[in-house]
Amino acid sequence: xxxxxxxxxxxxxxxxxxxxxxxxxxxxxxxxxxxxxxxxxxxxxxxxxxxxxxxxxxxxxxxxxxxxxxxxxxxxxx
Numbered sequence: 001x002x003x004x005x006x007x008x009x010x011x012x013x014x015x016x017x018x019x020x021x022x023x024x025x026x027x028x029x030x031x032x033x034x035x036x037x038x039x040x041x042x043x044x045x046x047x048x049x050x051x052x053x054x055x056x057x058x059x060x061x062x063x064x065x066x067x068x069x070x071x072x073x074x075x076x077x078x
Contacts, residue, residue, distance in 0.1 A: 026064035
């Protein structure tokens with residue numbers, strides 16, 4: 001798995017075009033990243049990367065793509 005996989009999962013979860021998400025995006029720059037969109041992101045990440053994602057408490061508070069990438073690197077998911 002690689003960072004681009006995270007971007008693609010987020011884009012799909014929010015109904016955006018593939019390639020439209022970058023590491024610097026966050027809840028302020030992506031209109032679709034509201035509370036429901038965030039739940040969609042979490043569900044999609046768990047579906048793509050497995051149940052290990054559900055056990056990461058830090059994900060509940062993320063507000064940016066960079067935070068997700070950093071957590072996934074720390075947890076050795078990517």
